[in-house]
Amino acid sequence: MSLIMNAQVATKPETPVRRSRWMALSGNRNWQAIWFMLPAVAFLILFLAYPLAYGVWLSFTDTRMGSPGEFIGLGNYIWLMDDPVFIIAVMNTLIFTAGASIFKFVIGFYLAILLNKRLPFKALIRAVVLLPWIVPTALSAIAFWWILDSQFSVISWSLKSIGLIDHNINFLGDRDLARASVIFANVWRGIPFIAITLLAGLQTVPVSLYEAATIDGASSWQMFRRITYPMLTPIIAVVMTFSVLFTFTEFQLIWVLTRGGPANATDLMATLSYQRAILGGQLGEGSAIAVAMIPFLLGAIMISWFGLQRQKWQQGNDQ
């Protein structure tokens, strides 16, 4: 603060000199601030705000690949409301997000608690846990594709070898199995993020709280329920918001594994949008599908925001 004040004093000329406009702009501190922010702002506008605004605009037009469209208001949205495939995609996205998030949360939290215990080779195990997160999605998706392949699946092969089944399981060809498979792959990939973040949260809970609870007579479950969990709720809210956002917008994994098939059983809003806009050339309609994701995402953020707000105990101000 004092540094800024000093600088201000130093740049203010004592005698009134008539300066050029450029001098005024480059000398004034407020303008200087804008100059410094300009690259970042330009970057954000170019790569975030502009595509977003353009996408919203496109969703109100009937633009197709190669033909500049015209404004048609809510036409695309009204059309989508009657599109059974779109409705299926929305349902799929909700099921996919809810199912995957719940599994990721439960398993991730459990893993975090295990990793927080005294373990031999702790650092090594933690590194291993992070692996699914480090491997590029496209790569792990291809691995899953092979694991779940209708002819070469290692799972089918193993089960056949021990005699539990007599024909290959068509993981990606059956509606429900395909849904379960993509959820499983997404869970596998998403667990490390949750486990490692919650582990960091667990490590901030002072050991003495558990000692006090031990003396107060708490069982392990009571300690988890009454201390660990409530103390971690803020971090859980943040982590799960991110997790839900990532899951809701999942594209790569689905695209590599099923391309939304069989018969749209695993089509999510993101994949459907891509199919309609890029593959089908219906840019306006594809954009409308993508824009339709925004209310859901905002909803998820609001829920976690208000969830966080309730944590009165960690805010500084009295009463």
Next chain:
Amino acid sequence: MASVEVRDVKKRFGAAAIIDGVSIDITDGEFVVLVGPSGCGKSTLLRMIAGLESISGGEIRIAERVVNDVPPKQRDIAMVFQNYALYPHMTVRANMGFSLDLQRAPKAKIEERVDRAAQILGLSHLLDRFPRQLSGGQRQRVAMGRAIVRDPQLFLFDEPLSNLDAKLRVTMRAEIKELHQKLGTTMIYVTHDQIEAMTMADKIVVMREGVVEQIGAPLDLYDTPANQFVAGFIGSPAMNFLEGTITPAGFALGQGIVLPLQTRAAKTGPAVYGVRPEHLRLDPKGVPVEVVVVEPTGAETHVVARIAGQDINCVLRERLAIAPGDRLTVAPDAGIEHLFDAVTGARLN
């Protein structure tokens, strides 16, 4: 209420013996203070009594029952931690009622006990606050309240006042003592502050490096410390130690200065002569000393003086117009000299 018996207790972390054969007897309703320098194993011993650390050897009994393998919640104890360990996500009320709530005690009973404890500690108006909305002293009181609500047969305190400022520490000291008088429950209190130990304890246990150096009432430790360590640890400012030799004529400091001895030493030869600063007074017939530093405090005058090449602190009740380099003659009060073995530090008189 309960007696506590610590019988030849040992604690090892790996190869290191942190507690090395400690025995303490605590009678019902006693206020016992464990005191010693940092790292001597006070907290470890307290945590073993609480059941938070396992016992590597020996036996601990609470109310005549061996508790070596009894889990903490069945020992019927309450503990106040140095950092208070309040549950940050619970109100003061919930913090205090937590243990009863865990036992599924009826709401009315919890309410009644919490209210009573809050009243004793003057917390009634703070019950709906969260810990972070409290001052250090208030948090400390909540931690005590949490212990009181449980109505245990034994209270354990681990340096509960060390995070408070000096003034508040004095107030809380008195409050804890008063609490003990009110409740009459056995209390074990850990501190590294010998003033806290002296002012609060019925019985002090002085520890060093995992062993007990002396156990006794505060004034016994002050008057007849068992060894040079206890002598130097108890009392403030610390006792003066002068090196010299016990001779039939008295305690020879060298340079021809001999302090007369009023008690009989167990042996002659090289030894340490101990005298507390407050037990020295000006006396024309005393030994000559040279003033090095003068520190008037108002109530007393602290003088650092040199005697036969060794520094000695004196706390004199007079106001003196003296300057460094001046010469004084001082003498110890009658009958309070301490003699220690030069090698082992054991008391010789």
